[in-house]
Amino acid sequence: MIEISGLTKRFGPFVAVNNVSFSVPKGQVLGFLGPNGAGKSTSMKMITGFLAMTAGRVSVCGHDVETDTMAAQKRMGYLPEGAPAYGEMTPIDFLRFVAEIRGLRGADAAAAVGLAVARTTLGPVLDQPIDTLSKGFKRRVGLAQAILHDPDVLIMDEPTDGLDPNQKHQVRLLIQEMARDKAIIISTHILEEVEAVCDRALIIDRGRIVADGTPAELMGRSRWHDAVTLSVAFASPADADAAETALRGLAGTASVERRDADAGLVDFTVFAAARTDQSTAPLAEQVAVLAQEKGWTVKALYAEKGRLDEVFRMLTHSDAPDAPAGDVAAPRQEISA
Numbered sequence: 445m446i447e448i449s450g451l452t453k454r455f456g457p458f459v460a461v462n463n464v465s466f467s468v469p470k471g472q473v474l475g476f477l478g479p480n481g482a483g484k485s486t487s488m489k490m491i492t493g494f495l496a497m498t499a500g501r502v503s504v505c506g507h508d509v510e511t512d513t514m515a516a517q518k519r520m521g522y523l524p525e526g527a528p529a530y531g532e533m534t535p536i537d538f539l540r541f542v543a544e545i546r547g548l549r550g551a552d553a554a555a556a557v558g559l560a561v562a563r564t565t566l567g568p569v570l571d572q573p574i575d576t577l578s579k580g581f582k583r584r585v586g587l588a589q590a591i592l593h594d595p596d597v598l599i600m601d602e603p604t605d606g607l608d609p610n611q612k613h614q615v616r617l618l619i620q621e622m623a624r625d626k627a628i629i630i631s632t633h634i635l636e637e638v639e640a641v642c643d644r645a646l647i648i649d650r651g652r653i654v655a656d657g658t659p660a661e662l663m664g665r666s667r668w669h670d671a672v673t674l675s676v677a678f679a680s681p682a683d684a685d686a687a688e689t690a691l692r693g694l695a696g697t698a699s700v701e702r703r704d705a706d707a708g709l710v711d712f713t714v715f716a717a718a719r720t721d722q723s724t725a726p727l728a729e730q731v732a733v734l735a736q737e738k739g740w741t742v743k744a745l746y747a748e749k750g751r752l753d754e755v756f757r758m759l760t761h762s763d764a765p766d767a768p769a770g771d772v773a774a775p776r777q778e779i780s781a
């Protein structure tokens with residue numbers, strides 16, 4: 445439903461988005477991750493046709509965003525960053541206005557506005573000027589206008605920004621519910637959100653894609669992937685030393701960290717070696733079997749899927765200094781009408 449190839453944006457000599465290509469099929473929620481200034485909002489503005497691209501091509505439901513902008517925008521809902529414009533309007537007037545420009549009339553418009561209001565629980569503030577609303581309600585007005593015409597494609601720039609935990613949960617449920625028959629791109633800084641709602645994540649850094657995979661695949665790149673932490677009570681320090689040696693000797697172990705607590709309680713974190721042979725037992729199982737064989741008094745044991753924040757830090761930079769002007773996709777040839 446969304447096809448993007450070679451998407452590039454320069455601001456003077458600065459390259460904000462650098463030769464980005466990906467596609468999103470129906471039914472997929474794609475998470476767009478990256479540090480501040482990575483190029484997420486700029487990409488979303490180009491995908492939705494609100495910012496001219498320097499090079500590349502974007503097609504939405506078969507419509508070229510640059511040459512067939514209106515048709516592409518009809519199929520899209522867009523939640524930009526920040527609050528909706530027209531702050532002096534009330535949410536109900538704003539949504540009726542959006543329904544009208546989306547071509548909805550009469551009962552269809554009323555039904556669409558009613559459904560969007562219900563889905564974003566805007567009922568209590570419908571008659572209050574948007575400027576006077578809390579950040580969370582402003583965000584929900586933006587969300588309501590994006591979903592109003594039930595678009596096939598939804599592009600949402602930090603949809604849960606400014607929402608309290610209950611509202612975040614509600615919006616994530618709404619995204620999951622809508623995902624079945626839409627292609628959705630969301631940008632977010634909240635890594636739990638990626639695990640909660642995204643089927644796939646793209647990490648973008650300094651305008652380039654640096655990772656593309658399911659949340660599980662990305663977590664698989666973490667040092668913490670399959671790591672096992674266990675707390676064991678030992679009668680003597682010598683027993684703890686022997687246990688550490690045994691843990692280090694397991695086939696699946698890459699390394700072991702040890703933290704001695706009071707009263708003979710020791711925490712071990714056993715990091716997993718890359719599992720090349722799938723017929724060997726997972727590390728958690730190897731550790732559990734060892735603990736049972738040795739008769740350790742295990743107080744707690746858990747395995748981790750991996751840590752997305754660690755993968756994010758590994759792949760991205762915390763700042764976005766000026767990118768070099770070279771090494772950029774060639775500008776697209778002008779297409780004559």
Ligand SMILES: Nc1ncnc2c1ncn2[C@@H]1O[C@H](COP(=O)(O)OP(=O)(O)OP(=O)(O)O)[C@@H](O)[C@H]1O
Pocket residue numbers: 455458460478479480481482483484485486487764
């Ligand atoms: N109109 C503009 N003129 C010059 N530079 C711009 C313009 N718009 C964006 N940029 C620059 O492009 C880079 C990417 O910005 P963008 O807003 O896309 O980042 P982002 O990934 O959305 O960041 P954030 O997470 O902070 O929202 C930034 O360095 C930004 O300063």
